[in-house]
Amino acid sequence: MLALIALAALLLLPARAVAQxxxxxxxxxxxxxxxxxxxGRGGSRRNATVTVRGGRIVAVTTGRAGRASSSRATxxxxxxxxxxxxxxxxxxxGWYITSEGRLHRDADADSPATSALAMAGNLYATxxxxxxxxxxxxxxxxxxxxxxxxxxxxxGPRILTSLQPLADARLSADSLRALVRLRKTQGAxxxxxxxxxxxxxxxAQTLSDAQLVAICSEAKSLGLRTVVHAISAASVRAATLAGxxxxxHGMLVGDAELALMAQHGTVFDPQVCLVLDNxxxxxxxxxxxxxxxxxxxxxxxxxSATPAMFARAVATRGLVIVYGTDAVALAHGHNxxxxxxxxxxxxxxxxxxxxxxxxxxxxxxxxxxRIGALAPGLDADIIxxxxxxxxxxxxxxxxxxxxxxxxxxx
Numbered sequence: 001m002l003a004l005i006a007l008a009a010l011l012l013l014p015a016r017a018v019a020q021x022x023x024x025x026x027x028x029x030x031x032x033x034x035x036x037x038x039x040g041r042g043g044s045r046r047n048a049t050v051t052v053r054g055g056r057i058v059a060v061t062t063g064r065a066g067r068a069s070s071s072r073a074t075x076x077x078x079x080x081x082x083x084x085x086x087x088x089x090x091x092x093x094g095w096y097i098t099s100e101g102r103l104h105r106d107a108d109a110d111s112p113a114t115s116a117l118a119m120a121g122n123l124y125a126t127x128x129x130x131x132x133x134x135x136x137x138x139x140x141x142x143x144x145x146x147x148x149x150x151x152x153x154x155x156g157p158r159i160l161t162s163l164q165p166l167a168d169a170r171l172s173a174d175s176l177r178a179l180v181r182l183r184k185t186q187g188a189x190x191x192x193x194x195x196x197x198x199x200x201x202x203x204a205q206t207l208s209d210a211q212l213v214a215i216c217s218e219a220k221s222l223g224l225r226t227v228v229h230a231i232s233a234a235s236v237r238a239a240t241l242a243g244x245x246x247x248x249h250g251m252l253v254g255d256a257e258l259a260l261m262a263q264h265g266t267v268f269d270p271q272v273c274l275v276l277d278n279x280x281x282x283x284x285x286x287x288x289x290x291x292x293x294x295x296x297x298x299x300x301x302x303x304s305a306t307p308a309m310f311a312r313a314v315a316t317r318g319l320v321i322v323y324g325t326d327a328v329a330l331a332h333g334h335n336x337x338x339x340x341x342x343x344x345x346x347x348x349x350x351x352x353x354x355x356x357x358x359x360x361x362x363x364x365x366x367x368x369x370r371i372g373a374l375a376p377g378l379d380a381d382i383i384x385x386x387x388x389x390x391x392x393x394x395x396x397x398x399x400x401x402x403x404x405x406x407x408x409x410x
Contacts, residue, residue, distance in 0.1 A: 040358030055406030085132025090324030123156030125333030203231025
């Protein structure tokens with residue numbers, strides 16, 4: 001699989017990107033200057049320079065840093081705005097639409113090479129959109145993808161994965177605990193579980209309260225976070241009381257559930273726009289993939305309701321909200337649309353939206369000591385956009401520079 005992914009990288013990448021992927025040495029010093037810098041923690045400065053060495057940020061200063069020697073490369077980015085690489089906490093890089101126009105399944109006619117090309121393409125599109133870290137929730141294909149990116153075999157965002165999610169309500173609590181331990185042994189970075197039906201089926205709770213406690217407590221004992229698919233108010237409430245780490249979707253929650261999550265320190269990752277718009281605007285492909293008229297009706301109803309739900313979430317004191325798109329097939333590379341919609345339709349302040357995709361997301365993923373801000377000692381995950389997203393959040397869709405761990409890809 002890794003050999004196929006490596007081949008995919010060579011076939012998909014422009015020559016310039018392949019050359020740039022190895023352009024920064026481990027010992028070289030790089031300076032990046034731009035008109036504006038947003039540090040990811042709510043701070044900003046004008047006329048800023050970030051100095052990078054060995055893949056890490058060593059200084060953030062005001063003014064232009066001089067080019068002291070031939071070993072020092074400087075990127076002069078003019079009027080662009082620097083900010084940390086974005087962190088998308090809910091992505092599905094293994095999802096793609098086949099040449100037959102439907103969602104890829106294990107049993108279809110696509111060869112392993114074709115699948116590897118498509119998945120590598122999803123990762124590349126995501127990285128070029130300024131997303132330098134993703135949480136994939138999840139599938140078995142994530143392990144070779146994660147390893148290939150980490151080794152520099154293919155360009156892509158840093159990957160955290162749950163591997164296959166836990167969803168079987170027929171299993172006993174002990175069996176579910178055993179599955180959590182198995183995922184840990186298999187190399188999962190977190191545990192993904194389904195506490196409810198999907199949106200089209202009504203979102204009712206599926207796993208019992210006892211099953212949720214078994215999964216989330218076992219994961220916590222192993223040092224793993226838990227990310228829970230929960231649509232209904234009841235499933236969100238049960239997952240929160242079970243001590244699970246993060247709630248996905250929550251489209252049918254009320255104020256009581258939002259307050260409960262805030263009280264328990266449960267991270268909330270609502271999907272407001274992108275995934276729903278993606279299904280609706282690409283309805284032909286999703287119809288061929290099994291969606292029905294009833295499915296699209298449910299999606300339209302949700303799309304009408306989610307901005308108001310999100311606005312209530314934003315207004316809930318103490319609730320930690322992170323950025324996650326649920327990017328599936330045909331959405332990869334469009335990730336910033338979710339942030340723009342959260343601001344435009346959900347009333348989130350632009351700087352808070354940026355923080356949700358940088359320092360707040362990094363804290364939620366347990367990576368605040370490595371990523372999520374432009375600060376000395378952190379990994380050099382740096383992007384630059386055309387415009388100031390703290391004033392015009394749509395600037396996040398105009399990425400002009402991408403660096404991950406000191407390597408320039410765009």
